Amino acid sequence: MDKMIVFSGNSNSGLASRICKDLKLKMGRSLISRFSDGEIRIKIEENVRGKDVFVIQSTCPPVDENIMELLIMIDALKRASANRITAVMPYFGYARQDRKDQPRVPITAKLIANLLTIAGANRVLALDLHAGQIQGFFDIPVDHIFAIDVFVDYFKKIGMNNLVIVSPDVGGIKMARAYAKKFRAGLAIVDKRRNSPDATEVMHILGEVEGKNVIIVDDIIATGSSLVEAAGALRRAGARKIFAAISHGILSANAVEKLESSDIDYLVITDSIPLGEEKKSKKIKIVSVNKLFAEAIKRIHFERSISVLFDSIRR
Numbered sequence: 166m167d168k169m170i171v172f173s174g175n176s177n178s179g180l181a182s183r184i185c186k187d188l189k190l191k192m193g194r195s196l197i198s199r200f201s202d203g204e205i206r207i208k209i210e211e212n213v214r215g216k217d218v219f220v221i222q223s224t225c226p227p228v229d230e231n232i233m234e235l236l237i238m239i240d241a242l243k244r245a246s247a248n249r250i251t252a253v254m255p256y257f258g259y260a261r262q263d264r265k266d267q268p269r270v271p272i273t274a275k276l277i278a279n280l281l282t283i284a285g286a287n288r289v290l291a292l293d294l295h296a297g298q299i300q301g302f303f304d305i306p307v308d309h310i311f312a313i314d315v316f317v318d319y320f321k322k323i324g325m326n327n328l329v330i331v332s333p334d335v336g337g338i339k340m341a342r343a344y345a346k347k348f349r350a351g352l353a354i355v356d357k358r359r360n361s362p363d364a365t366e367v368m369h370i371l372g373e374v375e376g377k378n379v380i381i382v383d384d385i386i387a388t389g390s391s392l393v394e395a396a397g398a399l400r401r402a403g404a405r406k407i408f409a410a411i412s413h414g415i416l417s418a419n420a421v422e423k424l425e426s427s428d429i430d431y432l433v434i435t436d437s438i439p440l441g442e443e444k445k446s447k448k449i450k451i452v453s454v455n456k457l458f459a460e461a462i463k464r465i466h467f468e469r470s471i472s473v474l475f476d477s478i479r480r
């Protein structure tokens with residue numbers, strides 16, 4: 166382990182500290198400050214020559230700041246002769262624009278992949294990417310891990326019965342099916358239409374939810390529109406308790422307010438994005454992905470397979 170060193174940007178230092186604690190490593194020392202005009206100034210404060218370096222940074226809000234911080238940190242590490250640099254991204258932002266689905270739109274997920282590679286990242290470790298194919302936007306290795314087992318453990322401890330797993334859109338069916346298998350539960354799908362980036366409308370529920378407890382599983386909650394609309398439709402279709410397990414709690418705009426007055430009993434998110442004080446709610450529970458990341462980092466460092474960490478969703 167003496168060849169390995171973990172640094173953290175400012176976006177999610179809480180999770181980074183928990184990961185370092187699990188790894189029994191002291192966090193690498195770095196100075197992250199600002200020039201008077203706001204430009205980011207970074208100095209790596211220990212020797213990284215020849216080391217296997219991991220930089221933990223979620224590109225959550227303030228998104229652009231956090232991305233620049235990560236890029237500049239990687240640049241500093243590369244110029245300090247790190248042997249290998251892994252960008253550890255519990256939340257990989259700018260992922261929703263992942264294809265040209267309209268004329269004259271960018272593919273920001275590809276742009277971010279290019280920027281990371283040009284900065285000097287040699288590999289990426291990411292959790293629940295918005296779309297699996299984002300791995301292919303990189304020409305460096307990407308290890309893609311999933312929070313599914315963390316959520317399944319949480320709900321199994323509570324003891325859930327008479328359960329149906331719900332995907333809030335067609336794109337999430339594969340993941341929802343993996344949950345349904347783990348819980349030996351039924352599966353339902355919400356047929357959703359997105360009217361604008363911030364508004365969705367539920368057209369139909371495919372599957373039987375009447376009299377059932379449901380868990381809606383998704384990768385992102387941003388404005389909360391998809392989740393709240395889906396919960397309303399599920400309640401109208403006769404669902405009993407309605408829970409949600411969502412990897413990345415962006416919770417932008419008035420998402421928390423919407424959640425509080427919704428049909429959701431409660432939402433479970435991971436700590437891939439830190440939850441600000443102003444977003445705390447009785448309806449939001451947090452599970453940590455520290456152990457998952459610590460294990461993945463260890464396996465990458467020792468060149469061991471990490472597929473055991475995502476086997477369940479391939480089956």
Ligand code: R5P
Binds near residue numbers: 333362387390
């Ligand atoms: C959509 O493809 C995603 O999986 C999420 O359902 C979506 O990004 C959530 O956004 P919002 O909370 O703004 O509806």
